[in-house]
Amino acid sequence: xxxxxxxxxxxxxxxxxxxxxxxxxxxxMSSLVRHLHDxxxxxxxxxxxxxxxxxxxxxxxxIETEDRHEFVLASDVLGLSSLVDMLHSSPESTSSSVLxxxxxxxxxxxxxxxxxxxxxxxxxxxxxxxxxxxxxxxISGATIDIWQTAPNGLYASQDxxxxxxxxxxxxxxxxxxxxxxxxxxxxxxxxxSDGPVGDILRACGRHPWRPSHLHYIVEAEGFxxxxxxxxxxxDPYLDQDTVFGVRSDLVMTYVxxxxxxxxxxxxxxxxxxxxxxxVSFDVTLSAK
Amino acid sequence: xxxxxxxxxxxxxxxxxxxxxxxxxxxxMSSLVRHLHDxxxxxxxxxxxxxxxxxxxxxxxxIETEDRHEFVLASDVLGLSSLVDMLHSSPESTSSSVLxxxxxxxxxxxxxxxxxxxxxxxxxxxxxxxxxxxxxxxISGATIDIWQTAPNGLYASQDxxxxxxxxxxxxxxxxxxxxxxxxxxxxxxxxxSDGPVGDILRACGRHPWRPSHLHYIVEAEGFxxxxxxxxxxxDPYLDQDTVFGVRSDLVMTYVxxxxxxxxxxxxxxxxxxxxxxxVSFDVTLSAK
Numbered sequence: 223x224x225x226x227x228x229x230x231x232x233x234x235x236x237x238x239x240x241x242x243x244x245x246x247x248x249x250x251m252s253s254l255v256r257h258l259h260d261x262x263x264x265x266x267x268x269x270x271x272x273x274x275x276x277x278x279x280x281x282x283x284x285i286e287t288e289d290r291h292e293f294v295l296a297s298d299v300l301g302l303s304s305l306v307d308m309l310h311s312s313p314e315s316t317s318s319s320v321l322x323x324x325x326x327x328x329x330x331x332x333x334x335x336x337x338x339x340x341x342x343x344x345x346x347x348x349x350x351x352x353x354x355x356x357x358x359x360x361i362s363g364a365t366i367d368i369w370q371t372a373p374n375g376l377y378a379s380q381d382x383x384x385x386x387x388x389x390x391x392x393x394x395x396x397x398x399x400x401x402x403x404x405x406x407x408x409x410x411x412x413x414x415s416d417g418p419v420g421d422i423l424r425a426c427g428r429h430p431w432r433p434s435h436l437h438y439i440v441e442a443e444g445f446x447x448x449x450x451x452x453x454x455x456x457d458p459y460l461d462q463d464t465v466f467g468v469r470s471d472l473v474m475t476y477v478x479x480x481x482x483x484x485x486x487x488x489x490x491x492x493x494x495x496x497x498x499x500x501v502s503f504d505v506t507l508s509a510k
Numbered sequence: 511x512x513x514x515x516x517x518x519x520x521x522x523x524x525x526x527x528x529x530x531x532x533x534x535x536x537x538x539m540s541s542l543v544r545h546l547h548d549x550x551x552x553x554x555x556x557x558x559x560x561x562x563x564x565x566x567x568x569x570x571x572x573i574e575t576e577d578r579h580e581f582v583l584a585s586d587v588l589g590l591s592s593l594v595d596m597l598h599s600s601p602e603s604t605s606s607s608v609l610x611x612x613x614x615x616x617x618x619x620x621x622x623x624x625x626x627x628x629x630x631x632x633x634x635x636x637x638x639x640x641x642x643x644x645x646x647x648x649i650s651g652a653t654i655d656i657w658q659t660a661p662n663g664l665y666a667s668q669d670x671x672x673x674x675x676x677x678x679x680x681x682x683x684x685x686x687x688x689x690x691x692x693x694x695x696x697x698x699x700x701x702x703s704d705g706p707v708g709d710i711l712r713a714c715g716r717h718p719w720r721p722s723h724l725h726y727i728v729e730a731e732g733f734x735x736x737x738x739x740x741x742x743x744x745d746p747y748l749d750q751d752t753v754f755g756v757r758s759d760l761v762m763t764y765v766x767x768x769x770x771x772x773x774x775x776x777x778x779x780x781x782x783x784x785x786x787x788x789v790s791f792d793v794t795l796s797a798k
Contacts, residue, residue, distance in 0.1 A: 224741075224748050224749055224756045224757075224758055224761055225756075225757065225758040226592065226596075226751075226754050226755075226756055226757060227596065227757075228593055228596040228597055231589045231592060231593050231596070231754055232589070234589070234754060235588070235589045235754070238714070238716050238750065238752075239714045239715060239716065240714065240715025240716070241715075242715050243713070243714050243715050244713070247713050247714065248714075249553060250553050250555070250559060251710075251714060253549050253552050253553045254549055254553075254588075255588055255589065257545035257546070257548060257549045258545070258588060258590055259589065259590070259593055260545060261541050261542055261545045262590060262593050262594055262597065263593070263597065264541050265537060265538050265541045265542075266597055266598075267538070267594050267597065268594070268598065269594060269595075269598065271538060272585070272590070272591070272594045276579075276581050276582055276585065279567070279570070279571075279581040280574060280581060282567070282571065283567075283570065283571030283574045283581075284571075286568060286571045291564075293564050293567040293568060293571075294564055297560070297564065300523070300542075300543055300546060301519045301520070301522070301523045301543065301547065302546055302547070302550060302560070303560070304514065304519060305516055305519050305547055305550050305551070306550055306555050306556070306557060306560045307557075308514075308515065308516040308519070309516055309550065309551065309554055309555065310554075310556065310557065422539075425531070425532070425535050426526070426527045426528065426531050426535065426536075426539060427527060427528025427529075427530050427531050428526050428527065428528070453512075460512050461512055462526065463514075464526075466514050466519055466522060466523070467514075468512045468513075468514055469512075469513065469514060469515075470512055470513040473512055
């Protein structure tokens with residue numbers, strides 16, 4: 223097309239794709255470019271704003287490493303990661319939530335009733351529940367890959383003071399589908415805000431905080447894997463999670479109980495002093 | 511919002527922006543995120559496709575250098591650069607076109623009638639015209655910053671065989687607004703296609719070619735600067751410029767003429783053998 227205009231350029235783009243283009247590629251690219259062009263037309267995007275956008279991408283590129291995923295973080299704070307997640311969440315299962323960048327594969331086994339707290343101080347949290355199918359029957363042999371922040375608000379992968387699998391554990395469940403472990407109550411924390419994504423948050427008057435949560439990947443043969451998070455209902459950032467991860471069925475009460483009610487058969491090292499927190503959270507998986 | 515869903519997440523995003531957010535920032539971010547979310551919802555974007563998108567950005571990041579601007583190239587081949595350009599082009603002036611990544615500032619002076627061809631062989635092209643205001647009056651003291659590819663299809667900034675300002679020149683015009691220079695006819699060339707942007711072009715069955723062109727930045731006091739390109743009407747890629755730069759008023763006939771019609775007063779070194787090409791292209795600038 224030798225007469226490209228601001229009104230026909232989207233159609234010109236679509237016309238450039240060959241007939242052999244993979245149909246899904248065509249569908250995704252067509253939608254992407256239509257929205258990109260509509261965005262520019264609607265906002266009458268200026269050259270200077272375009273340069274700011276390019277500088278943002280180049281700024282992300284400049285700090286991108288194996289341990290710093292600024293493009294993923296951008297997707298997270300713009301809500302894209304959570305949206306993709308929700309689009310493919312099964313309505314019959316427990317809600318899924320974002321995986322985030324802090325999961326480390328290969329966590330060590332954690333017995334049912336085991337302790338992730340180790341030598342760390344802080345409020346003891348006992349988390350337990352049953353993994354069920356959509357009919358309510360326990361699933362035998364499910365696994366729960368559990369991870370969370372240390373009391374300093376850092377994940378093991380961010381913190382040279384912690385070993386690789388600190389606050390990571392893989393629990394394999396029996397025929398009753400029951401899981402249980404003790405840990406330190408997770409704390410709220412900030413996503414990295416010293417890069418270009420932090421600049422966007424500040425420019426929009428937003429904070430970088432996420433509410434505290436336990437993070438699970440629940441898997442069982444014949445069922446769709448589930449990435450999910452459990453939030454306490456008294457967290458100050460519950461209504462303003464900067465990565466949009468909170469779903470209403472994932473918000474639970476962490477009940478404070480006297481030490482005398484701490485159950486038998488847990489592996490917690492040392493004794494509970496005064497009180498402990500207890501959360502009961504059942505997980506429903508949908509079949510594949 | 512603790513009950514984020516795929517349907518309300520866009521509103522949740524908008525609600526996160528503080529009241530002190532700069533109004534233009536709010537406008538641009540709102541439109542950007544609305545379109546980004548609508549794109550994901552419309553296509554039911556999968557996790558795997560999202561990962562492909564992130565890998566594309568990380569792949570661009572991996573090859574981004576001072577001389578390789580893969581994010582700009584992505585914007586170019588998606589038509590965004592041309593669209594932003596057209597959105598702010600004055601309807602009264604000659605059409606603008608994309609600046610591209612190959613312009614080098616500080617070109618050496620080129621007298622009116624001067625020669626950019628130097629020792630290079632190939633078809634002699636004489637380009638001339640008048641720079642006028644929107645009433646048709648010549649503009650005194652305008653400058654034209656001219657650049658183009660060498661006969662090998664490379665710009666000086668891409669080619670170690672050329673010096674910095676090879677095929678670059680800055681012409682300052684007199685009271686008659688007339689410019690004129692000789693050069694070698696520019697050739698069509700490919701944008702860099704050995705990176706992630708090349709992968710997209712191939713996946714869409716697109717080629718990386720641009721039609722041949724002379725590239726001008728025309729400036730004069732009191733007028734809006736104009737970046738433009740002049741295309742020959744027999745170029746094979748005129749209807750398929752991979753960066754969407756062709757505008758109908760920028761397509762000109764390069765007329766073949768006998769050597770005997772080559773005008774007096776040009777600085778061309780050596781004689782025209784047989785024939786030369788001639789293009790007459792007047793430029794209209796709009797007032798600031």
